Amino acid sequence: MVNITRLNIAQKDFWPRLEQRLSWEGIADEAVIGVVRNIIHAIRTQGDTALLAYTQRFDNLKIASATELEISAQRLQAALATIPIVQREALEMAAERIMAYHHHQKQESWTYTEADGTILGQQVRPLDRVGLYVPGGKAAYPSSVLMNALPAKVAGVSELIMVVPSPHGEVSDLVLAAAVIAGVDRAFTIGGAQAIAALAFGTETIPRVDKIVGPGNIYVAAAKSLVFGQVGIDMIAGPSEILVLCDGETDPEWIAMDLFSQAEHDEDAQAILISPDPVFLDKVAQAMVRLLPTLERREIITASLQSRGMFIEVESLDQALEVINFIAPEHLELSVKDPQALVTRVRHAGAIFMGRYTAESLGDYCAGPNHVLPTSRTARFSSPLGVYDFQKRSSLIQCSLQGSQTLGRAASVLARGEGLTAHARSAEYRLKAK
Amino acid sequence: MVNITRLNIAQKDFWPRLEQRLSWEGIADEAVIGVVRNIIHAIRTQGDTALLAYTQRFDNLKIASATELEISAQRLQAALATIPIVQREALEMAAERIMAYHHHQKQESWTYTEADGTILGQQVRPLDRVGLYVPGGKAAYPSSVLMNALPAKVAGVSELIMVVPSPHGEVSDLVLAAAVIAGVDRAFTIGGAQAIAALAFGTETIPRVDKIVGPGNIYVAAAKSLVFGQVGIDMIAGPSEILVLCDGETDPEWIAMDLFSQAEHDEDAQAILISPDPVFLDKVAQAMVRLLPTLERREIITASLQSRGMFIEVESLDQALEVINFIAPEHLELSVKDPQALVTRVRHAGAIFMGRYTAESLGDYCAGPNHVLPTSRTARFSSPLGVYDFQKRSSLIQCSLQGSQTLGRAASVLARGEGLTAHARSAEYRLKAK
Numbered sequence: 001m002v003n004i005t006r007l008n009i010a011q012k013d014f015w016p017r018l019e020q021r022l023s024w025e026g027i028a029d030e031a032v033i034g035v036v037r038n039i040i041h042a043i044r045t046q047g048d049t050a051l052l053a054y055t056q057r058f059d060n061l062k063i064a065s066a067t068e069l070e071i072s073a074q075r076l077q078a079a080l081a082t083i084p085i086v087q088r089e090a091l092e093m094a095a096e097r098i099m100a101y102h103h104h105q106k107q108e109s110w111t112y113t114e115a116d117g118t119i120l121g122q123q124v125r126p127l128d129r130v131g132l133y134v135p136g137g138k139a140a141y142p143s144s145v146l147m148n149a150l151p152a153k154v155a156g157v158s159e160l161i162m163v164v165p166s167p168h169g170e171v172s173d174l175v176l177a178a179a180v181i182a183g184v185d186r187a188f189t190i191g192g193a194q195a196i197a198a199l200a201f202g203t204e205t206i207p208r209v210d211k212i213v214g215p216g217n218i219y220v221a222a223a224k225s226l227v228f229g230q231v232g233i234d235m236i237a238g239p240s241e242i243l244v245l246c247d248g249e250t251d252p253e254w255i256a257m258d259l260f261s262q263a264e265h266d267e268d269a270q271a272i273l274i275s276p277d278p279v280f281l282d283k284v285a286q287a288m289v290r291l292l293p294t295l296e297r298r299e300i301i302t303a304s305l306q307s308r309g310m311f312i313e314v315e316s317l318d319q320a321l322e323v324i325n326f327i328a329p330e331h332l333e334l335s336v337k338d339p340q341a342l343v344t345r346v347r348h349a350g351a352i353f354m355g356r357y358t359a360e361s362l363g364d365y366c367a368g369p370n371h372v373l374p375t376s377r378t379a380r381f382s383s384p385l386g387v388y389d390f391q392k393r394s395s396l397i398q399c400s401l402q403g404s405q406t407l408g409r410a411a412s413v414l415a416r417g418e419g420l421t422a423h424a425r426s427a428e429y430r431l432k433a434k
Numbered sequence: 435m436v437n438i439t440r441l442n443i444a445q446k447d448f449w450p451r452l453e454q455r456l457s458w459e460g461i462a463d464e465a466v467i468g469v470v471r472n473i474i475h476a477i478r479t480q481g482d483t484a485l486l487a488y489t490q491r492f493d494n495l496k497i498a499s500a501t502e503l504e505i506s507a508q509r510l511q512a513a514l515a516t517i518p519i520v521q522r523e524a525l526e527m528a529a530e531r532i533m534a535y536h537h538h539q540k541q542e543s544w545t546y547t548e549a550d551g552t553i554l555g556q557q558v559r560p561l562d563r564v565g566l567y568v569p570g571g572k573a574a575y576p577s578s579v580l581m582n583a584l585p586a587k588v589a590g591v592s593e594l595i596m597v598v599p600s601p602h603g604e605v606s607d608l609v610l611a612a613a614v615i616a617g618v619d620r621a622f623t624i625g626g627a628q629a630i631a632a633l634a635f636g637t638e639t640i641p642r643v644d645k646i647v648g649p650g651n652i653y654v655a656a657a658k659s660l661v662f663g664q665v666g667i668d669m670i671a672g673p674s675e676i677l678v679l680c681d682g683e684t685d686p687e688w689i690a691m692d693l694f695s696q697a698e699h700d701e702d703a704q705a706i707l708i709s710p711d712p713v714f715l716d717k718v719a720q721a722m723v724r725l726l727p728t729l730e731r732r733e734i735i736t737a738s739l740q741s742r743g744m745f746i747e748v749e750s751l752d753q754a755l756e757v758i759n760f761i762a763p764e765h766l767e768l769s770v771k772d773p774q775a776l777v778t779r780v781r782h783a784g785a786i787f788m789g790r791y792t793a794e795s796l797g798d799y800c801a802g803p804n805h806v807l808p809t810s811r812t813a814r815f816s817s818p819l820g821v822y823d824f825q826k827r828s829s830l831i832q833c834s835l836q837g838s839q840t841l842g843r844a845a846s847v848l849a850r851g852e853g854l855t856a857h858a859r860s861a862e863y864r865l866k867a868k
Contacts, residue, residue, distance in 0.1 A: 088849040096681035101554055104544060112538070119788075120535055120802050125781055127815050141852055174851055210579045210814045229670070236663070254863045260856040332828075341833060346828065347559055354832035355552075357864050361857040362833060365845040368554050369829035380644045381561050381666035383827040393817040394766075395785035395803035397774060398794050404791035411799040412522040416574055417608055421730045422694040423795035429688045430791050 002288050002302055004309040006007040009319050013338075015326075021310055022327060024238050024268075024376050029218070036193040038220040043197035048204045052193040059136075059167045061189065062296030071176065071187040079176030088177065094366035095181050096107050097145050102154045105387040111396060118403030121396040126156035127232075129207060130390060131199035132184065133214035136165035136191055140172035143364060145372045148214045148234075148385065149182035149307035155390035160184050161209055163199065165191020191216075200231045213372075213385065234385060239268035239308075240374035242360055243329035243349075244300040244413070247336040248277030250356045256287040258333060262359050263304035264297040270308040272327070274320050281311045321345050328379040331360050348379045436642050436736055440715070443753050449760075453867045455744055456761060458672050458702075458810045463652070469584075470656040476630035482638045488628040493570075493601045495623065500639040505610065510866065513610035522611065528800035529580050529615050535587045535802030539821035545830060548741045552837030555830040558592035559778055563641060564824060565633035566618065567648035568583035570599035570625055574606035577798060581805045582648045582819065583666075586735040589824035597633065599625020625650075630657035634665045638746040647806075668819060672741075672810035673702035676794055677763035677783075679754050680718075681770040682711030682773040684790045692767060695795050697738035704742040706761070708754050710768040715745045728757050755779050762813040765794050838864040 005021065007014055033203045042050040048066035055061050055069065063069065080088065111121030130152045134145055142238070150162055162179050164171055166189040179417055188206060190198060196216075202208030211232035212224060242262035246255055259271040275281050288305075292298050314320045321342065324332060328348035336342065339354035346352060350373030353360050364371045372385035399407060408427040415423035439455065441448055445771045476484035482500035489495050489503065497503070514522065539680035545555030548722045564586045568579055573837075579596070586594055596613050598605055600623040615620055622640060624632060636642030645656060645666035658667045676696035680689055693705040709715050718755075726732050755776065758766060762782035771778065773788035780786060784807030787794050806819035833841060842861040 086847055087851050090844040090851075093844050096847065104546070105556070109537060118801075122539070122803075123777065123780070123786070128781065143848055143852065157592070195663060229810070229812065232812075251863070254860070257856060257860040257863055261854070261860040264854060264856040271636040285790070296853075301856070343557065343830065346557070347562065348826075349828045351829035351831065352557070354830065357835055357838035358831050358833040359838070359842070359845070359860045359864055361849060361860045362838070362841045362845050363829070363831050363853075364857060365848040366830045366841055367552075367829060367833070369556075373829075374826075376663070378666075379826065379828070380662065381826060382837060384829050389821070392782075392808075392813070392815060394780065394783045394813070395797070395807075395818050396777065396788065397785065397797050397801045397803060399792040399801070401791055404793070404796070406797045407800055408793070410524040410527050411793075413520055413794050414528065414577055414799040415795060417521050417524075418577065419630035419730075420695070420795075422691060422735070423798060424700040425729075426688070426691040426793045426795045429685070429691055430793055 002292060002305050004285065004305050004311055006311045006313070008313040009323065010317065018323070018326070021308070022377065022427065032218055032222050033226070036219055036226060039193040040197040040226060043194055043203065044201045050346055051190060051194055051198050053207070054192070055190055058192055058194070059165050059367060061166060061169060065181050066203070069188045069190055069205060071189060076176050076180050076187065079173040080180045082173045083177045087174065089180050090366070091142060091146065091178055093149060094143070095367040097366055098150045098155055101153050102370070102387050105151070105389055106154060107388060114403065116402040116406065117400030119396065119398040123394045123396055124391050125394070126158070127210045127390050128157070129159040129161065129209045131209035131212040132159045132160060132162045133173055133195065133212060133220060134162060134164040135216055136171060137167055140175050141369065142172070142174040144215060145175055145178035146182050149179070149184055151370065151385060151387045151389040153183045155387045157390050159186070159207070161199065161207060162187040163190050163195040165189065165195070187407050189381035193219045193223035196220055196227060200227035211390070213389070217305050234302065234389065235374060235378070235382060237372070239270060240265045241270040241272070241329055241375060242331040242333065243272045243274065243324060243327055244333040244335055245274045245324065246280065247317070248275055248280035249337065250335040252280065252283040252287040252357070253291065255284050255335060256291055258360055259288070260291070260295060260301050261359070262331065263301040263309065264295070267303040268308065269301055269304045271305060272310045272312065272329070274312040274314055274323055276314050276316055276320065281313060285311070317342065324349070328377045330373045330375045330379065331363070333358070333360055338410070350374045350379045350384055436726060436739050436741050438719065438745055440745045440747070443749065443757065451587040452757070452760070455742070456811065466652055466656050467660070470653055470660060473627040474657060474660060477637065478635045485624060485632050485637050485640070488626065492626055493599050495600060495603060500637070503622045503624055503639060505623060510610050510614050510621065513607040514614045517611045521608065524800070525576060525580065525612055525615050528577070529584060531800055531802040532580055532584045533588055535848055536585050536804070536821050539585070539818055540588060540824060541825055548837065550836040550840065551834030553830065553832040557828045557830055558825050559828070560592070561644045561824050561826065562591070563593040563595065563643045564591045565643035565646040566594060566596045567629065567646060567654060568596060568598040568609055568649050569650055570605060571601055574609050576606070576608040576612035577650060577805065579609055579618070579656035580616050583613070583618055585804065585819060585821045586824040587617045589821045591824050593620070593641070595633065595641060596621040597624050597629040599623065599629070604610040605657065627653045627657035630654060630661060634661035645824070647823070663692070668806065668823065669808060669816060674699045675703060675706070675763055675809060676702040676765040676767065677706045677708065677758060677761055678767040678769055679708045679758065680714065681751070682709055682714035683771065684769040686714065686717040686721040687725065688790070689769060690725055691778050692723070692794055693722070693743070694729060694735050697735040697743065697814055698729070701734055701737040702742065703738045705739060706744045706746065706763070708746040708748055708757055710748050710750055710754065712747050715747060719816045721743070751776065758783070762811045764797045764807045764809045764813065765797070767792070767794055784808045784818055
């Protein structure tokens with residue numbers, strides 16, 4: 001049986017109850033941080049020697065030299081040839097669509113020239129080298145390889161290094177095939193905090209990168225936090241969430257399955273349904289009862305729905321929007337007749353799935369937009385992973401002689417106002433140039 | 435006397451020596467973190483009561499109620515009326531130029547429709563509410579108010595909240611005037627970790643924000659790191675740096691003053707000069723000896739140059755570019771005849787100042803581009819503060835019936851490959867809709 005918390009916006013304590021139910025704090029375990037600090041220090045000071053020792057110990061990998069950590073081009077190609085053709089075609093179609101979408105995000109350099117000849121602008125450049133972390137073991141997600149790698153390739157990153165642990169020497173052919181399709185340049189069978197440290201500082205075998213992206217366990221997340229500054233990192237993701245708004249006219253079984261698809265990720269995942277139609281909420285609850293026994297991951301789903309799921313009854317779509325903007329969901333499904341009328345009023349969401357035919361899972365795999373999205377209400381201030389995460393900007397300023405006079409006088413006044421007289425005099429020298 | 439380290443790229447140990455000289459690690463002091471954790475916890479649980487107590491204790495502010503922490507609109511206007519007209523005009527000119535430049539960075543929403551009617555796109559929205567930290571006391575930098583506030587205003591942020599500590603009740607009129615000119619919506623006289631915690635979690639008096647930007651001391655930086663996730667934050671900046679590349683044809687006194695202008699920030703600031711002309715390096719060194727005694731901040735400058743300054747001799751501009759891209763400087767001055775020929779080969783730099791008339795200090799105040807820039811070699815993967823830091827994106831997907839068939843089949847194959855059967859069935863339901 002599924003027992004989902006049901007809230008009604010008319011309840012006096014609705015907002016505090018909602019906030020309490022949303023709250024999530026990834027607790028930084030001091031013990032984990034201590035272990036990770038030691039691993040990073042060892043990799044930084046001993047390089048390959050430490051990397052090999054950790055990999056032998058944690059992954060049970062029996063190899064003699066660090067050079068064997070690299071996955072050969074032949075092995076990668078063999079993986080691509082091994083997987084079922086239907087899988088390969090689906091991955092290739094997904095890759096094409098992801099690239100087409102992400103090309104729209106690419107930013108170009110620009111400049112403009114002022115009346116006195118002064119040139120101002122912004123030079124946009126890709127990062128030189130990026131590291132992509134891919135978890136190993138049971139949860140082998142080739143879609144994650146595509147979603148993390150392709151924006152970097154579209155940005156023009158010269159070298160993309162993938163790391164994936166291979167416990168007991170095993171690594172997923174689907175993951176390797178996705179790496180080939182995504183254009184990964186080199187791949188190594190390392191994982192955990194030691195892989196993050198190797199990418200951040202470099203070893204004799206592993207090239208040092210400028211940014212590390214991709215999901216991982218708490219050791220990987222802690223390592224990424226600790227090397228941040230030395231390299232760039234992507235967001236540290238919380239549990240995945242979906243918020244479905246339905247006007248009551250979509251098949252209740254479809255909506256039930258959409259909620260299940262989020263809840264099946266893990267016990268901490270959060271699935272929320274909002275509707276102005278209380279009878280529809282009942283129907284979805286009944287559909288869940290019917291469908292749940294047929295699902296492979298029903299235990300995870302039940303745990304997730306009981307601990308974090310919510311059905312919210314509102315009086316109008318206006319009220320629903322108020323709740324949506326408060327929650328700032330990672331995934332928002334607008335399963336309504338006219339989603340375009342609502343979407344411009346959504347201020348905060350990672351990705352918005354509009355209309356009854358747009359199942360959230362299409363976005364996870366092949367619609368085109370990225371599936372790496374801001375979780376835990378961080379869509380208030382952050383964005384999906386994109387090409388912009390692999391580009392960076394340099395400001396450009398080229399003053400004409402005349403421009404240096406106008407600007408120099410103002411800079412001199414302001415610098416003296418701040419007591420920075422060398423700043424002022426540096427500008428004033430150019431005034432004397434007249 | 436100034437004693438600056440001189441390197442030559444021809445030296446056998448040049449690269450390791452350069453790397454050693456560049457290295458900078460802001461050490462996270464466990465004691466500071468402990469204090470800051472307690473402050474955040476107190477503000478979170480006791481709100482205004484704790485905020486008032488800390489402000490009375492740390493800032494010696496004698497007020498009876500938290501509502502007195504707000505700086506009135508009259509007080510702000512009075513500051514604007516008080517400052518010298520030449521300062522006001524310079525601030526207004528700077529603000530206009532900063533806004534004009536940053537308008538070029540504003541991103542717009544976009545969508546495209548595929549052949550089968552499926553709509554894909556990206557909705558761009560400003561953040562709702564932003565907090566701006568401004569340090570108090572001696573280092574009152576109105577330019578920092580403009581540079582942090584104006585990109586948020588250009589992005590369309592609805593509410594901009596400034597906090598500035600007022601030790602013993604004192605606050606800089608220049609800072610308050612800059613806040614008025616920049617369009618700050620509300621301002622409070624609070625500072626330190628307690629101000630960051632109040633902005634991140636909100637109190638009865640201080641509104642909760644979505645992102646916090648602006649420079650501060652180690653307590654402020656530690657507090658920003660600790661509240662990250664709850665709110666967005668900007669980069670934690672290291673000491674400021676300049677790298678000047680000169681072909682030997684700029685007046686050595688100009689270059690000496692440009693280096694001084696960086697070194698005067700603080701003892702940890704770094705000023706580096708590269709030239710293919712060793713005689714020119716000597717001339718700049720001599721100019722420094724002549725000019726140094728005339729500078730108000732000569733003690734700071736001397737300490738900075740001795741501990742972190744560098745003169746680097748190269749054989750060609752090509753070699754200089756190699757060194758520049760290795761260093762990835764915050765500020766790069768291309769004081770050469772044809773800077774346009776070099777600039778496209780610069781892969782990493784926060785801001786690039788081109789030609790002999792473009793003193794770096796023009797960019798600090800009024801050229802237009804932002805002066806908040808990536809330090810400590812982070813220009814390899816990060817960008818100047820910009821409008822993009824105050825906008826965020828939501829992906830848009832609206833599948834047509836036909837689109838949901840094509841995408842649904844691929845999603846089903848990929849989801850089953852990953853063992854996520856609820857994902858697969860959610861997509862498959864829409865296939866049955868045919």
